[in-house]
Amino acid sequence: MQFSYQTYQRSFQQPLQTRYGQWSIRRGLIVTLEDDSGKIGQGEIAPLSWFGSETWEQAQDYCQQLPPQLSETQILSIPDHYPACQFGLGSAWEALTQNSVSASVQPNICGLLPTGRQALSAVSRLWEQGYRTLKWKIGVDAPEQEQAIFQQLIGSLPQPALLRLDANGGLTDESACSWLHLCDQVAGQITIEYLEQPLPPDQFSAMLSLSQQFQTPLALDESVATLSQLQQCVQQEWNGIFVIKPAICGYPHRLHQFCQTHAIDAVFSSVFESELGRQACLRLAAELSNPQRAIGFGVRHWLAPDE
Numbered sequence: 489m490q491f492s493y494q495t496y497q498r499s500f501q502q503p504l505q506t507r508y509g510q511w512s513i514r515r516g517l518i519v520t521l522e523d524d525s526g527k528i529g530q531g532e533i534a535p536l537s538w539f540g541s542e543t544w545e546q547a548q549d550y551c552q553q554l555p556p557q558l559s560e561t562q563i564l565s566i567p568d569h570y571p572a573c574q575f576g577l578g579s580a581w582e583a584l585t586q587n588s589v590s591a592s593v594q595p596n597i598c599g600l601l602p603t604g605r606q607a608l609s610a611v612s613r614l615w616e617q618g619y620r621t622l623k624w625k626i627g628v629d630a631p632e633q634e635q636a637i638f639q640q641l642i643g644s645l646p647q648p649a650l651l652r653l654d655a656n657g658g659l660t661d662e663s664a665c666s667w668l669h670l671c672d673q674v675a676g677q678i679t680i681e682y683l684e685q686p687l688p689p690d691q692f693s694a695m696l697s698l699s700q701q702f703q704t705p706l707a708l709d710e711s712v713a714t715l716s717q718l719q720q721c722v723q724q725e726w727n728g729i730f731v732i733k734p735a736i737c738g739y740p741h742r743l744h745q746f747c748q749t750h751a752i753d754a755v756f757s758s759v760f761e762s763e764l765g766r767q768a769c770l771r772l773a774a775e776l777s778n779p780q781r782a783i784g785f786g787v788r789h790w791l792a793p794d795e
Contacts (some may be wrong), residue, residue: 489584490522491558493533493551496762499792504760505603507627507658508538514760514791515544517551521558521580529584532765533576534735539759540689540713541572541736564739571714571738578739579768595773596621598652599786603628605637611644614786621650621681621782627658631666638670642678650782654684657710661687661694671704681781682729685709689717692724699728707731707755715742722750731784732777734769735759747776757784760791 495517503510516534533551537543542550550573554562563581566574599619601607607624614622624641626634638653645651659667664686671680682705687695689711699706707729712718715738718730730752736759737743747754756773758766766785773783 489558489560489563489581491519491554491556492522493517493519495548498760498762500790501792502602502790504790505628506625507656516761516765517544517547517576518762518764519551519576519580521563521577521584523584527584529580529582530764531576531579531581531583531768532735532761533572534759534761534765535572536713536733536736536759539710539733539736540717542570546570547573547576568714568716568738572736574738575735575740575768576765578741579765582740583768595770595777595779596782597786598623598782598784600784600790601625604634607637607641608644611641614789615646615649617789619786620648621652623652623654623684623784623786625654625656626667627655627663631659631663635667635670639674642674645678647678650679650681652681652684652707654709655686657685657688659686661691661698664698665701668698668702668704672702675703680704682707684729684731685711692721692726696724696726699726705729709733709757714738715746718746722752729753729755729781731755731757733757733759734772735761735765740768740772744772744776753778753781755781755784758787760787 497513497515500512503512519531521529533547535541535544535547550570563577598621599614601610601622601624603625684707705728709731712721712730732754754777756777777783
């Protein structure tokens with residue numbers, strides 16, 4: 489197979505603020521494979537290094553050192569510490585060798601709110617766009633400040649709405665307990681679907697303990713960024729929710745096999761990939777994500793048009 493790649497970058501309409509800081513530009517690579525008959529398969533490498541994938545620079549360096557002709561064996565021999573490269577080249581290989589089609593079913597999608605007070609004015613806009621599940625990132629400002637905004641936020645949400653809170657591992661055990669106590673308190677006013685990754689990945693035992701102390705469900709995200717981490721958390725008997733970002737989880741066929749073998753409560757989610765990567769992720773989500781939960785791909789409104 490002939491191999492080539494090109495880099496891309498897309499600006500955010502406004503910087504995405506998380507506990508990791510501001511994210512203003514999404515950079516990635518589009519990889520192309522072409523067989524002897526001229527058939528083409530493409531995939532996307534969309535690293536998210538602060539989640540544990542390789543960096544964009546490492547992904548580019550890896551692609552740069554690959555030969556212009558690749559075999560199936562070479563594609564399936566990418567080291568595990570390049571999970572975004574595994575996904576991108578694995579997706580291209582599947583597109584070339586299988587009859588991949590765009591995900592045709594319109595799934596229930598969760599919309600991402602801005603952080604802080606900006607969330608209050610964004611609720612009605614996302615609701616009008618059809619989102620019935622919304623996600624709000626916390627752990628960015630002081631808990632007291634965010635919890636005051638949270639009280640206003642749940643008052644502004646229409647009654648059928650579901651709300652997800654995402655801490656990106658940025659809480660302490662004390663602040664996590666404070667948030668979970670508050671979520672349990674407001675359960676009669678609004679449905680808090682889950683609190684996502686309250687503590688850092690190295691505090692798995694503490695999160696397991698938290699999941700048994702409160703009614704509000706917990707979800708793992710950073711803790712299950714790659715397939716090997718996902719396998720470890722299943723082996724350690726996490727019975728809660730798994731937020732899976734397929735674009736940084738490794739080879740699509742391996743993720744597919746794992747999820748079909750293990751009955752996990754999975755919610756598939758975006759890493760702000762382009763439409764090419766999005767379609768590859770949605771194909772997996774259509775088969776493997778829990779159909780009772782909205783998938784985390786309501787992020788298109790965050791990115792400027794392709795550059």
